[in-house]
Structure formats: C-alpha cells, structure tokens
Amino acid sequence: MIDVATSRPAPSTVERSGWWRSDGSEPVRRNLGLVGVLALLLIVGMVTRPDIFLNGHRLWSNELTVMTQASSIGVITIGMTFVMISGGIDLSVGALLALASVWSTTVATQSYGPGVMILAALLVGTGSGLLNGILIAYGRMVPFIATLATMVAARGLAQKISGKLTQIVRVNTINKIAEWKPLGIPLLVIIFLVVAVLAWVLLNRTTFGRRTVAVGGNAEAARLAGINLRRHTLMVYALSGLCCGIAAVMVTAQATAGSSDHGNLYELNAIAAAIIGGTALTGGRGTVVGSVLGVLVFTQIYNLFIVKNLQTEYQLIAQGVIIVAAVLIQQFRVAALRRPAPPGA
C-alpha cells in the first residue's frame, strides 16, 4: 500500500494543546503565574501583618527593602540564567563574589580609589569566569565539576588574601552606593533593574543570546550549523563571572566591608531562583523576566519570615521545600510536553 520509507515510523504530528499550553506564549503564562504568586504572598502579608502590609507608606518602604535584598542575588541569578540556558551550571558564583569583594577591598587596591576598586572587582569576576569557561570548553570538563573546583579554590583564595579578616571599606564613594537613593529608589535596585534590562536585550535581541539558546537547546545542531561551541561556552561563563563582579561591588557596599564569607550559598539561591523562573536545567529554555520574578518570589518569602520574626532555620527549611517543589513542577511540565511521542520511535 504505502511505501514505507524507513524502519522508523514517521513522528506523530498529533499536538496536545489546550488553553493552558500554547506554543509561543508559554513563558509569558508562566511569568504571569509568578506575578500571581507574588500577589498571593502580599495577601498573606496583609493577613498576618496588616500593620505593615495595609499601611501604604510602610508597605512601600518594606518592598524597597525586599528589592534591595534581591538586588545582588538578582544580578548573580541573571548570569546564572545565561549559563543554564546554554546547558551548563555555575556553582562558583558565591565564591567568585567573595573573591572579587576581598580583592577589591585590600589595602593596596583601596589606595587607588573607588574606580580601581570597582574595576578590580569586575576584572576578578570576569577573569575567574573565563577560567571556568576554559576548563569547560577547552578542558572538556563537566560544568558541575569544573565550577565545583573553582568554587572551593576561589573561597580559599579569598580567605588567604583577606587573612580571614573583614576588610573595612574606607573609601566613602563605595559605601555611598548602598546609601544613595535617587528619586527615592535605592541605587542597588536601579543597578539590578539596569542589568536585567541589558540582559533581556542580550538574550532576546542579539546574536549572543540566540547562540546561547541554540547551544543549550541542541549543541550538536548548533555545531553543525557552524556555531563555534567552545568560544560561546567560554563567553557565557565569562558573563556569569562579570555578574559576580558587579554583585561583589553591591554586597561590599552594603556591608561596608569585603569578606571571604560574602555570597555564602548564593549559588544555591541563584539556581533555585532561575528554576522557579522557568529556566530548564537541561538547557535551551529560560527567560530573564522569569529569573527576576523568581528572585523576587524568594526574597518576598524571606521577608515574610522576617516580619513574622521566625528563626532562620525555618527559612532554610522553606527554601529547600520551595526548590524541590519548583523542580518537580518543571519535570511534570516537561513530561507533559513529551508525552505525545510517536510509538516506539
């Protein structure tokens, strides 16, 4: 009857669709869902602490606090989002932040003034990210192992440089970064939003962003289309390192000190926020808006714990539960997408 072209059956063209899942708008729906979660958290706040959440002035100042707390981890998460979309992972972000913060606050660096301090932080971050990229792209190491190694080494180097001592920042300009509030909005929040907007443009409107999605979505297809896999991988990790450098300046300014203890567990928080924001652990999928919302959801939950005066141990437990829930939800969604596979292909 029909000429059978091949031993493999033709893939099914059957498409499962419904109001909750349509092709192009899936990230948009997910992000709207996250906005819904944020609204829900505010309602929880209104019920449990009406004195803060139903008072316009106090609510505004509380939410500015949330945004400020979210700013440095937010910048890190944005770098992590690029790495994860490209199919990798960067466990070294927290340690790179510490290293950059310590390096830029040594007595020697401080003597050159604020410009050199910022430059030092950015260069240390980017340089360490480049090292990650070289290990992964050219040393062919698994990203998990390569960045695990740099995580430990960078933390150790930071302790060595600082002598495990807090390095007080004596350059006032740096400390001002955390205090300055143009138009009533903290500069840290503005930095976060500017980085987010630039990252959105980079991911959605540039060849760099397109390559990132292609490499993470199907590395072999990208390679066979002429994309230089190694060079791109290198650049993605360097970008993550640069984000660590920026975040290092922000954290240092907030703490008015550099310390090898800065950025503790930031890698976990950043990965968790990116996953909540819809970034696929398998690569090829993720949005900047989603990651920003993911960070805000996380920080808002923290904030609720703090205003309710709950101990940090509860925060940690809640954090673990949220991460598990986010990954489970993502896996169910992926499974649902794959279900209409052809029989026995």
Next chain:
Amino acid sequence: MSSGVGATEPLLRLTGVVKTFPGVRALDGVDFEVTAGEVHCLLGQNGAGKSTLIKVLSGVHRPDAGEIVWSGEPVSFNSPQAAMRAGIATIYQELDLVDELTVAENVFLGHEHSSVGFVHRGPARRETRQILARLGHPEIPVGRVVGKLPAAGKQIVSMGRALSRQARLLIMDEPSAVLAHDEVANLFRVIRELTSGGMAVIYISHRLEEIRQIGDRVTVLKDGRTSAANLPARTTPTRELVGKMTGRSIEYVFPARTAAPPVAATSGGARPAGPGDGVPGPAGTNTPLLEVDGLTRHGEFADVSLTVHSGEIVGIAGLVGSGRSELLETVYGARKAHAGRVLVGGRPLRPGSVSAAVRAGVGMAPEERKSQALLMGEPIYRNVTLATFARLARVGFTDAGRERAEASRVTASLQLAPADVRRQVRTLSGGNQQKVVVGRWLLGGTRLLLLDEPTRGVDVGARAELYGVVRRLADEGVGVLLVSSEVPEVLGLSDRVLVMREGRLIHEAAAADLDEHTVLDLVMAGSLQASEELP
C-alpha cells in the same frame, strides 16, 4: 531444511500481521513461520519492515491486526518481558548489556538467583560457566566486567542470557555487523550448536554470502509485505532474491533530470554550461565545485576521492556502517580527517572546522534530524536561520522581522504546510521538519549541499516534494552530494552514483547506466556477479 510446510508444526507462525504508525503502514500483512531447529533468514531493503517485525515478535510493538501462533497457541505479547517469558529472546544490534557488571551478572540480569533480596553469586557463576561451555566459549571469565570484552565476547554473553532464560527462539539483528571475519565463523559455529539442540533462530543480515552459509530458509520482505516465503537459503539464485527485494509497488516520483546531460562517469569531465549556471565559482568551470582527494579516517573509510560539479547531484549508495555518513561529516568538517583533503571551488577547506565549511558555502542536512539538526522547542524561522542569523543581524543585534521574512520566503518555496513560521518545529510532521533542515541552506548562498538520508521518516508526498526541491537547487547551480540507504532514491535522484562498501568507493557510474539490481549487488556483495547472470 524442511520444505514441506505442515509436515512439522512450526514453532512460530504469523499470518497477516499489520502494524501502522502515524503516516506509515510499516507492516502490511506479513506471513512468516519458523520451525524448531532451523535458521530462518529475513531479507529486505531498508524500510521493508524487518525491524518492525522483530519488535512485534519481541513484544515491543503490538500488531494492529493479524495472528501470531507460538508453539500451537495464539498469543499476544504486551511487553518485552512477556515475549521473554514465552521463550523469545532478541539480540539487538546495539547489545543491551551493562558494561559495568560482570559476565555472570549480565547473564542473570533481571532473574538473579536470590533470597530475600540477597544475590547468590555462586549458583549464577556456576550456571554461567555451564552456559558458556555450551556455547563453546568456556574461556570467557564469568567474573570479568563485560565492558572489557571484545564485541564478539559480548555477543556470546547476550546469547548466554537467552539460554539462561530457556529461550526457544533467538532473534539476531545483523549480528555480524560488529564482528571481524574470523569471529563471524565462530558465531556460525555457535548458532549451529544451538539449532542442533532444537532452538530456532531468526537471522537478519544484508550480506547474502552469510545467508547462504548459515541459513536454512529465507523469507523476503518488501514494503511491509512478505514477497517470498520459505525459499531454500543455499540454492535460491541471487538474482531471484534480489528480484524479490526490489520491484516496487509504488513508483518513486522523481523529477526529470536536467535537459543538459549530466557529467559522465569519467571524473574530471566538465559539465556543459546549463541553464542557471551562473553560480559563484571559478570561471572556466573546469574546476569541480567539490574535490575530495584521498580522504581517510582510520576505521571509518579510506582513500576516498570524488568530485561534485556545480549543478550536479552525486549519490553515494552503501549500507549502514559502510562509512558513508562519516565521509559526509568529514567533508563538512564535523569530523577531522586523518589524511587527504577537501577542496571547495578549488580552495582547500580547513580540516575539522564546520564554520570554515559553512563560510565556503557548504551546507549539510545530517542523518539524525532531531538530535543533529533541529531545536525542537524553537520556532520554525529560528531553525531556518540557525546558520545565517548572524549574517542577517546588524552589529550583533538580531533582526527577527527580517529573519521571519527570509524564512517565510524559504518555507513558501518548499511548500511547507503551516504558513506561520513562528510555530514550534516540534509540531511539524517528519517531512516538514526535513524541509526546515534543507531550507536552512537555501539562505546565505549555499553552493554545495550535503544530504544524509534526506527522506528518512518522510511520507510519500513530502518525499516527492523534497526530490523536486533538490533537483531545482541543482538546476540553479548548487552541487549536491547525497547519501541514502535506499537504492531507488540514489538512482532516481542522482546524475552520477558512487557505491561505497566497507569504507571504500568501489564503483562509479552515471545513474542512467545503473539499475537497482546492480547497485544492490555491489552494495551487498561487492561484485557485479548477479547482474552478469541477467540476460
């Protein structure tokens, strides 16, 4: 062996088995029988339905219609485990052993001797030793990790697993493909040992000489149907076997070749300037578009030289494993050659660099569409522009509007069914996905197109359209190098045909001077023997 059907009740009998997948009828009424103690060979071209038939027998697929009678009783296997329990064991091409476990652990994998969860290693080892002795390989150490065994040894372990489950029917899918010559002789000895003990074997191979050596009877499949059943394996003439495999029920729809005669078999002959020959390329056109000179990759192919001219379609016929896909990928720079060189338009390509090949105007549609070519979750247009988005961009900023316009132009010219290029590639049929892959190279001035199995998993209608597209590209001056396991496709689409066998090009001729029999003979036996038998 037993030619008298009905003299002995067959161990297994299939009548009118049908299996349909979306878009294809893989099995369309297969009749097949195996008796105990015989080696029954299954023969058929790629896509004839052999693999599907095996999967039906081993419980992977359930047939839509037809009857399976197993030792006198109608059965329906709803899982591989059910078929295994009934006594049917399958040894697939990619052996399903766990490399990290020992020989004994592999043999008893899934049915370990155990009590309350603790594995008894002693009995397993002892019985494995007995089984290996029965297979004539007592020298294989039962405690050795399987990953350290050679391919032949792994195959013995697979057969040992079948024995340990008291299998009465052993299905072997191209078992010789991974073996060296002397190991094949050894395998045959083991198979004879098993059949003399009453086991039945279904043996699948493309190599006719093996079928003559080991087989008792042959059943030939063609287009999902039994085209000949129970032929004597040793005495049926090659011509008859090949004849039963070819001769299609549906004609392939190939576009007419260009009016200008294609380049003749003599390599180096320049193609006369045809319509639309104004392709970028060295003037004079005496230089071929693609020149491959002594290209070698150890263990894959050796000393391959060929040319492709502008406007010419050159087809490579060969079996899976003949080195054809590896050759194509090496020309493209996705693999690095150990020796030899590749010239495009007279200029050597940097070895092992895909981007250099793409810059020189070379494009490739790889064999595995999903894993090698497509971003399934991305929209059509981004897949079409995957190799060109950087060139369509302005100082690093992508231009989605322009990309969509260019992609729409391409998909329209390919008659791609959904007009909206923002649809995800995931939602397209196999044929349309392949059009997206080919369409990628219609942008950005591709001069040479490498096609690896361009119609695998593509339905008949889309297939004819793809053939039309390839011919049209050639008419516009693009050179095409095509690889396919389907001989009619190579013959119908190409101007010139190269036959590849075991890593070497063994024959070259104008497509018009070849027929399916001749090419199949060359591909399978490496000689012109059968066609010489023809009047």
